[in-house]
Amino acid sequence: LEPSDPTGITLVETSTPGEVTITWTPVTTDIRGNNLDPEFVTYRIYSEGSQSNLLFSNISGTSKTFKALDDTSVQTFVQYSIVAETKGGISNYVYSPLLPIGPAYSTPYHESFAEGKASHIFGIYPEDYALWSTYTTEDSEIESQDGDNGFLGSEGSYSEDTGTFDTGKIDLSGLTTPTLTFYIYNIIGEDEANNNELSVSVVHNGNSTLLETFKMYELSDKDGWVKVEVSLNDYKDQIIQLRLFSHHALLPYILIDNIRIDNLNGSGIETTVDSSTKIYGGTGKIIVTGANGQTLSIFTPDGRLISTQKVTETDCHLTTIPGIYIVKVGQFATKVVVK
Known part of the structure; x- marks a missing residue:
């Protein structure tokens, strides 16, 4: 029988520029829950992207360190898939986390999605049901908050769809009161309150910590852009990522614009x-x-x-x-x- 799927996958940068280590928990059962001797289980690693290619095979351990990026002057996201293999077959492909590698962005950090294009890298998860993408006024008939014909949005097809948006690495060094500000487009529900939610988390040293959740119906009693603010003081002088998590409880869209990390009222x-x-x-x-x-x-x-x-x-x-x-x-x- 085929082995069960790998679990506990982690992906981290090493101290060598452009190098990563991927680890996973050993597979000890088959798809029916029968015990397997880990010595008879090997693993494959595949690249992820527009084309998935086999990078390594016949791996007997539960980790692999390798060069992921040749050009270390530019920050880039990487992601991989792990497959367990026995004589009985192979498991499903299981994604690693998205990992930004390369130099972190400096602060003040500003992303406005001008003309519907991002000026920094961002990551989305293909297994999510709601999709984060950029928009222009022509796409949506909504004016951007800052007049540059661009903003970001999460689109869900069904109630309870969720989506995740990750920024690249951002270095908060030099900020005395690091603060995140951005704008959410408030949409008033016609028949009932707009219960859509947007959560903001910080990813630091591989751990994600929830900072705040914004409920759309609490933002304003009118349609339009509303400025929100989140303190990042607990991460002063650290390198972080921002993670936005959309939860579509009523309406298909959650829209944001003009993301900024700077000192509190310092810019x-x-x-x-x-x-x-x-x-x-x-x-x-x-x-x-x-x-x-x-x-x-x-x-x-x-x-x-x-x-x-x-x-x-x-x-x-x-x-x-x-x-x-x-x-x-x-x-x-x-x-x-x-x-």
Whole structure:
């Protein structure tokens, strides 16, 4: 008879860049529960992705260390499948956890899914019934929270469908009051309260810890984007992942936008520009008026500083390539789109 499925699968990075170790619990029974001598059980490891390929076979132990990534300059998710094998046949394929390997993202961390595309890696689980994916206004007829024509959503087909979304690794070093903020799109149920839920967890050292669960009907009594906040103070100076878990109890969609990890109220990027200063994007340029004598800084959407300078004129025109930017003047900032 075929062996039972492998269990207890773990996947971790080693101290060698690009190398991982996968482990599992020894299979000791067949599919009917009869005892098997572990000495007569071997294992195969398959890659996961668009094509699943056999990587290793005839493994007699319960772990394998190998090079998973050649280019260690960019963070990437990896995942594998384990199969147990005896003379009686093979087990089902069992997924390992998703694991991000490579350099962690720095903070401030910002993901806005501009134009329906993510600027950082994220992982979803193929066995989930609800699917996380990016959307544009054209896809959904809903305006993004920050006006960049993109956001993230979980879609369930049936009541009780769930889905999991993992970010890559994020380094909280340097933040004194690390805080997660993002926006949830509140949808009011027509006949009954929207009981959909979104849970936020932190994955740290391989363990997932639930931080907070947001119930849609508690967010607001109106349709629209609602800002939420979660403290990450317990993970100061650590490398973490965020895990979002969607539970569809009523409506098919749970939508979020403008994910940010920064100091609590420490970034001007979430504030608006005061009435005396105007910042907007033009064709091939950023236009700033009413900021004479103030410091002007330009950031990428994920918080990387591009340039900084002191404004010396009332009407300032800055030539730049098309794209989305965060422009900060003094203590105020806003997002602009340059065409």
